[in-house]
Amino acid sequence: MFKKLFVIVLLAVSVSGLTFAQSIAIGPQAAYIKTSDAEKGVIMPAGAIRLNLGGLGIEGSVGYKVEEFFDGLIETTSYPIMVTALLKILPFIHAEAGLGWYNTKITYKGALSAIPSSTQKEVGYHAGAGAEIELGNLLLTADLRYVKMGELKDLKNVSNLKSDFIAIVGGVMFRL
Secondary structure, three states: OHHHHHHHHHHHHHHHHHHOOOEEEEEEEEEEEEEOOOOOOEEEEEEEEEEEEOOEEEEEEEEOEEEEEOOOOEEEEEEEEEEEEEEEEEOOEEEEEEEEEEEEEEEEOHHHOOOOOEEEEEEEEEEEEEEEEEEOOEEEEEEEEEEEOOEEOOOOOOOOEEOOEEEEEEEEEEEO
């Protein structure tokens, strides 16, 4: 059974290499992010570059997000830098997986404002699926990703917070 599945996937990737054009595109993205323990979801602006190599692709992106925890007593500012591998399943649908580096500044406010800010650097991974629609030189992108990061550690006077999140990402990319 495994051999048959492997052969089918190998054929799909081989055929997709003939079907999908090679290109490079760059553009803005916006993502709705909901972190496990955050008060609410936020919008994360980002910039991305996507390289399509036949049935395979790679995307690099840099974002910026600010989230609040514990009724606004803790604020995190993060700059996610992600690298994502894309495997074309159909001409416009792909599976994706990748790694990210997350530089997060933790600021305490209100009753906790006497606690100094701290910064964490963490590596996480993500997986998901997405779609691309070509409109001439424009490439409309949509992705759904689950990002696994673990916990914000070394928090003062509070227990560790889960920082895994789900991202719904949309973008408009311009082919170069």
